Amino acid sequence: MEIDHSNIENLHVIDAEVAEETNDSEVMTAVSTRKSIGPKTETPKQNENQKYYLLYFVLPFICLTAALLGGLRLSGLDGSFIFLKPALFCLIFASVMLVLFFRSGLIRLESWFSEDFEMTKNAANAAVLLSLFAATVQLFNSLLPEQGLPFWIVAFCFFWTLWNNLFADFDTKKLLQSLGGLFGLAFVVKYLILANLTAPASESWLRSIIENPAKETFTWLLDLPRFSAGTGYIQFFTVVLYLIGLFLLPQSTGQHRER
Amino acid sequence: MKEKYIQITGIAVAAIYGIFIVFLYAAEPRSLEEVTIKAKSTVENAVTKGQVIAGTYEIDAAKFNEGLQAFRQDNFVLARDGFDKADPEKRDPATQFYIAYSFYRQGWGRISNDDALFKQSLETLARVTLLDPNFRSNDTNLQLRTSVELKSELEEGLKITADDFNPLRLIRERK
Numbered sequence: 501m502e503i504d505h506s507n508i509e510n511l512h513v514i515d516a517e518v519a520e521e522t523n524d525s526e527v528m529t530a531v532s533t534r535k536s537i538g539p540k541t542e543t544p545k546q547n548e549n550q551k552y553y554l555l556y557f558v559l560p561f562i563c564l565t566a567a568l569l570g571g572l573r574l575s576g577l578d579g580s581f582i583f584l585k586p587a588l589f590c591l592i593f594a595s596v597m598l599v600l601f602f603r604s605g606l607i608r609l610e611s612w613f614s615e616d617f618e619m620t621k622n623a624a625n626a627a628v629l630l631s632l633f634a635a636t637v638q639l640f641n642s643l644l645p646e647q648g649l650p651f652w653i654v655a656f657c658f659f660w661t662l663w664n665n666l667f668a669d670f671d672t673k674k675l676l677q678s679l680g681g682l683f684g685l686a687f688v689v690k691y692l693i694l695a696n697l698t699a700p701a702s703e704s705w706l707r708s709i710i711e712n713p714a715k716e717t718f719t720w721l722l723d724l725p726r727f728s729a730g731t732g733y734i735q736f737f738t739v740v741l742y743l744i745g746l747f748l749l750p751q752s753t754g755q756h757r758e759r
Numbered sequence: 760m761k762e763k764y765i766q767i768t769g770i771a772v773a774a775i776y777g778i779f780i781v782f783l784y785a786a787e788p789r790s791l792e793e794v795t796i797k798a799k800s801t802v803e804n805a806v807t808k809g810q811v812i813a814g815t816y817e818i819d820a821a822k823f824n825e826g827l828q829a830f831r832q833d834n835f836v837l838a839r840d841g842f843d844k845a846d847p848e849k850r851d852p853a854t855q856f857y858i859a860y861s862f863y864r865q866g867w868g869r870i871s872n873d874d875a876l877f878k879q880s881l882e883t884l885a886r887v888t889l890l891d892p893n894f895r896s897n898d899t900n901l902q903l904r905t906s907v908e909l910k911s912e913l914e915e916g917l918k919i920t921a922d923d924f925n926p927l928r929l930i931r932e933r934k
Contacts, residue, residue, distance in 0.1 A: 552762055556769030564776045571784060580789040624766035627773045634777070 556624050559748050563628075563635035566741040569734055570638025576701030576726035586641040589655050594636035596662045597679075598629075604670040611752030625753055632745065639742045642735045643686040648723030650694055654686060676746065683739055691732040694724060701726040804847075811848055818854055819845045830857060831900070835865040852891040856909075859883035860901065863913060867933045872916040881913050902934035 573582040601607045612625045640658070645651045661682055665675070699708055699715035709716050718724065786797035810816040826841025838861050846854040859880045866876030887894055887906050896904040903909040912934060922928075 548762075549765070552765040556765050557772065560769065560773040561776070564773065564780060568780045568783065575789075581787075582789075583784045583787045585784055618763065620763050620766045620770075624770050627770045631773055631777070634780075 554748065555628065555750065555753065559745060560628055560631040562741050562745040562748070563631035566738050566745060567631070567634040567638040569738040569741070570635070570642040572731075572734055573725075574728035574730045574734070576728050579728050579730065582727075584641060584646065586637050587644065587651075589658075590637045590640035590644065593640045593658055593662060594633055596666060597636050598633060600662070600665055600670070600675060603666070604672050604675040605751065606672045606675060606746075607749065608752045621753070632749065635742055635745060639683070639738065642738050643683060643690060645690055645694060646725050650690075650722055650724070654689065658682070658686070672751075679746075680743065683743070687735070687739055691735055694722070695727075695729075695732060697722070698724040698726055807848055811850065816848060816850060818851045821845075823854060826854075826857065830861055833864070835861040849886060850890065852887045852894045853896065855883055855887045855890065856894060856896055856906070859887060859906075859909060860903070863903075863909060864933060867916070869929055869931070874917055877913050877916050881910065884910055884913070 571584045571586060573584060574580070575582055602609050607629070612629065613622050643654070644658070645654055665678060670678075697715060697718040699712045699719045719726070782798070782801060783794070786801060788794045788797045807816065822841050822845035826838045826845060829835075829841055830838035839858055842854050842858045842861070845851075849855060862876045862880030862883060866873035866880065884906055894906050898904070903912055
């Protein structure tokens with residue numbers, strides 16, 4: 501076989517390191533398609549590392565921060581912290597939400613966990629999903645009124661919506677739009693409408709009756725807790741953080757074996 | 760950094776943060792200053808529980824002596840505080856016996872006894888019997904040195920009998 505020497509001389513020499521082959525060369529396809537991270541001059545290796553940092557550091561941090569803030573309220577009397585543990589309803593709703601995520605394809609479970617992956621990867625993915633579950637539980641804790649009639653009404657509305665969604669044909673975009681609307685409405689109901697119906701915390705019952713008779717009546721009738729105005733701000737950031745977390749969540753973290 | 764290291768570090772950081780959140784919801788601090796105080800007491804409790812599990816649990820001798828001193832000065836509330844601090848896990852029969860005894864002495868009255876304190880004494884005494892059924896105190900200043908004797912005295916004190924109306928009771932002495 502003859503070699504054409506003129507062609508060899510015309511070849512361009514590429515001065516670069518040989519790229520290492522990793523187990524997960526097609527890792528996080530969803531992240532890369534959804535977002536372009538960093539300038540175009542970055543090497544693929546750096547870009548890949550950034551995706552890992554995003555998935556295994558930034559995303560759990562955002563979810564856990566939402567989980568931390570979701571149950572935090574500020575007392576209406578002295579502004580002290582009140583940490584409210586989530587009701588059982590919150591856990592049920594969060595489980596239904598995760599099922600919805602799987603059904604709509606927001607999370608492709610088979611590409612998050614696989615026997616082909618290394619154990620550390622499966623464990624790290626489990627940690628990410630666990631933090632997402634915690635954030636979802638606390639989001640419901642944040643948006644559900646604490647007690648009384650409003651709690652049961654809003655809980656029923658959540659249940660009705662999630663139950664219907666469970667049997668509807670959803671794509672990811674529609675699901676996110678539906679959830680955004682649901683959470684936005686719940687936030688408005690709790691932290692704008694109900695909060696404005698609540699009488700301010702006062703040490704004298706008689707004085708509060710004279711100064712705010714209507715609010716005092718609503719507070720008594722609806723059994724509304726008296727929190728500081730700062731609570732609404734904290735919970736606003738909780739909802740925003742949760743939605744950012746959902747936006748950053750990749751559909752898959754690697755290629756799975758076809759079955 | 761390699762993918763594996765990022766994943767391991769991510770798990771560790773998420774676990775630490777998660778534990779911190781669980782701690783906050785369990786301890787329920789009311790301010791940022793309280794977070795430090797609650798964290799300190801949580802760590803101390805965890806260390807004590809660890810000592811119990813490892814079998815190396817010991818009472819705080821200094822606190823016990825403070826309690827004993829207060830007990831001998833008839834300052835029973837302070838004495839119990841010292842004993843409680845000396846034996847936070849309530850696992851030392853001698854300390855628990857002193858607590859039971861302090862309830863007895865505080866509740867004892869020449870005319871009538873304080874039933875509530877006597878009942879608390881009996882409850883504490885039940886713990887002593889559980890820890891050491893054959894417990895006997897080394898303190899010679901105590902007239903009732905075993906759980907059985909103290910229990911009998913307490914039960915007698917709680918009963919209402921004809922003997923309670925005997926005027927000679929006024930000259931009886933506390934044990």
